[in-house]
Amino acid sequence: MQKILIPTDFSENAWNAIDYAMQLFRNRRCTFYLLNTYTPVIPSSRFMAKMIDGVRIVDAVRENSEQNLNKTVKRIQSKYGNPNHSFETISSFNLLVEEVKDIVDTFGIHLVITGTKGASGAEEVFMGSNSVRIIKAVKKCPVLAIPYHFEYVTPSEIAFATDFNRFYTSSELSPLLEMAKMFNATIRIVHVQYGIKALTELQQFNLNMLRRYLGNAEHFVHTVSELNSVSHTLETFSKELGIHLLAMLNYQHSYMEKMTREPIIKRTAFHTQIPLLVIPELGMEGISKGSVEEKQEVESHN
Template sequence: MKNILIPTDFSENAWNATKYALELFKNEECVFHLLNTYTPAIASSRFMAATLDGGSIENGAHLQSKRGLQNWVERIGKTSKNSKHNFKTISSFSFLVDEIKETIEEIGIDLIVTGTKGASGMEEVFMGSNTVRIIKSVKDCPVSAIPQDFEFTTPKEIAFATDFNRFYTTSELQPLIEMAKTFDAVIRIVHVQYKIEALTELQQFNLNMLLKYLKEVEHYVHTVSELNSVSKTLEVFSEELDIHLLAMLNYQHSYMERMTREPVIKRVAFHTQVPLLVIPELGMSKITKKDDEVSATSI
C-alpha cells in the first residue's frame, strides 16, 4: 500500500493536485495523507495590548485547519469513491517543509504530490515558492508538482531530462521505471546542450548504464540545443513531443538545480505545462545490492 502525502492550503491549485493524485493511483491501494500547516501571527510587541491572548489565536487557527481538512475529505468523497483509497489528515502548527520532513520520517511517504503555479509579471517563475522549497529541502522522497490548470492525462509519454554527468542507481530511477511500467509509457531521455558536441567518456559510460537500467521499458535518447534557458528548452521539448510527465533527478549541478536558480529574466515566459516528477539524490551510500550486481555485470 502506497503512502501519498498531499500538502494543501485549501486552494483550487491544491485541489487540482489532489484530483491528479487520485486519478494517477486509481488502480492502486493507497493511503493519502492530507497535510495542512498553520503558523498564526502571534503578536509579541511590548506595544501591543496586554490582553491579547496568543493561545486563543493558535486555537482558532487549529480549528480552522481541522475543519478545512474535514471539508477536503468530504469534497474528495463527492468526487471520487474508490475502495482502494483511504484518507488521513494532519493538521500541524508548524512550517510546511519541517512538517513534511517529519511526516516522511514517521510514516514512510512514497511520493509527495503538490500543486504549483507561477507568480505574475517580472516575478513569474516556473513553480511556486512553496514547491521550490519542498524540492530543495526534501532529500529522501520524490516530489510530483502539478500545474494549476493541468487536466489529468495518463502519462504515456515521459521525458527524463539529464546531462549524463552523474552515475545513476536503480534506487533513484525506481520511481521513473515504476511509472513507465504502470502506464506502459515511453521514456524519452532528453539531453540539453548549450552547444551540440560529442559526449565525454564519463557521459557515455553513464548513458550506457542508464540504457541498461531502462531495458525493460521502451525508451529513446534525444539531444537538443539550449534555447535561452534549460527551463524554456524543456518546455518547448515537452510541447513538441506531447510529453505528459517531465522527470528529473535533483542533485548538485543538475538541470533541476539550474532551473530553480535561473535568473528571473530567463524564465519570465515559462510556465510548468506538464507535471514534474523530481527524484532526490540518494547517493552512493544507498545503492542497493541489485545496483551492485548490475554494475558488476556491466563492467
C-alpha cells in the first residue's frame, strides 16, 4: 500500500482519520494524497454579487481550500516528521465521490482512508453518508473507514466477516493478508448465521480455500448466531473479542452490501466503533493468473 488517498474537510473527524493513517503506516514508505473538494454556491441572480472584495467567489473558495491543505500537511509533518512519508495535495471543484473515483484511477491509489461521522441519539447511522457513498463507488481498491474519536491501536486482532457463500480470489484477500502480516495479527473469520447449522458443501469448500489462502497467518473460525441484525452481531462480536479492525468484502448479497443499503442505514443503530476495511469485488480485472487457475479449479468441482 504505497499510494493512499485521504479526503478531508478539515474537521477534527477528518484529522482523526489522518492521524490514524500516519500511525498505521509509520514503518512503510507511502505517498499520501490529501484531497479537499469544494462546490461553492454561485449566485445566479443578476442582482446578487459574484465578487467578494473584488475576488471571484470560486477563486476565494479554491484559495481557502489550498491554504487549508497546506496547513494540514504542515501539521502532519510537525507532529510526525516521518521520512517514509511524502504528501501531495489536491484541491478540486467537484463532487467528493466523483473526484475520489477519478483520483483512484489517475494515480493508481492502493487504499482510500476516510473518517466516519460521529452522531448520537436518533441521528446514529451506520456511517456518515459520504463514507457510504465512497464505499459503494470505489471499485478498484479497499476503503478504510475510521470512526470518529477512535484512538489508534495496533491492529493485532482482525475480524473478517463472511458467509462462505462466495469464492474469494487471492487478489481480493491480499489487503487483509497484507494488513495481518504488517502487524503479525490474528485473523478471526466470523460467520453470522440466522440459526446455527452445518455448512453446505459449497460453503465448506470456500472455507477450505480461504484457509488455504491464509496459509501461515494465525487464524480462527467463529460461527455466531445473528442477534437482530448482522451489523449489531458484528459489533457485539468485535467488542467481546477485542477486535481492532473489521474487514469484509463488498459484493452483491454480502454483509457489507446488506449493511449499506439505504433503507437499512436509515433504521440501524450500528455505528462503527472500530476501523472498517471494505474490500471491493475485483472481478477478473484484479485477478492474477494464479487466481484464475484457482477459479477454474473451483468450477471443476461444481
